[in-house]
Amino acid sequence: MHDHHALLDHVMKEMPDDSTLDNLTRLFKVFGDRTRMRILYALSLEEMCVCAISEYLKIEQTAISHQLRVLRESRLIKSRREGKTVYYSLDDSHVHSIISEGYEHITEVH
Amino acid sequence: MHDHHALLDHVMKEMPDDSTLDNLTRLFKVFGDRTRMRILYALSLEEMCVCAISEYLKIEQTAISHQLRVLRESRLIKSRREGKTVYYSLDDSHVHSIISEGYEHITEVH
């Protein structure tokens, strides 16, 4: 293996700490699932209750509930209860901007 | 289950098509891995060869190579060969902006 002293010194100094990188990774992992991405996109258009999401995406209610918990724990969505129904909506402006940046990347012509 | 006609009509009209959503998901999945996130961050600081990345992250060369391929296929990094050595660097300005948006989210106080 050849030498990389100078290079690695610089990188080591500038890299964020492990916990920051892990938090970043955890966040993007949440966007990296087909079901969650669809839920997020739908909620960016309308506040929706669990069974509306389930009906629209044609995915079982319990699978949706599990994913809503993941999204809630990442503080990307929030819920409010109205009687038996629980309504979900986006809880963060970054959802829009993160998705838009991603969208720009995938639609870029090369 | 109660009724959601009007709501779902609107969501259906505005949602991007399946392939767009799948491409978005695929992209964010790439950011959602500890090893790849570290590689991307390091490459955002310096152009690096495979063995420098491997040495720095203390991860076997072959695992790094596999992940570099994933990153290349997502058009997030590019490579150039110089003799036996292959140097990698970022291939897209969106890497910076996507990571920054994520960073803002995780550092936000609630």
Added chain:
DNA sequence: ATATAATATGAATATCAATTCATATGAACG
């Protein structure tokens, strides 16, 4: 109090993706 509707949750299963292992390729050099 019981029944029903909407949602949530724990555990088991199924699916998918990262790492490892073995080996191949490509380049420089004697």
Added chain:
DNA sequence: CGTTCATATGAATTGATATTCATATTATAT
């Protein structure tokens, strides 16, 4: 041309995570 170094790749294994299944919770209505 054989050896060494840097990197890449296919297949096997391991590890992680999404979905399903069974069931619990919460609220409303009769």
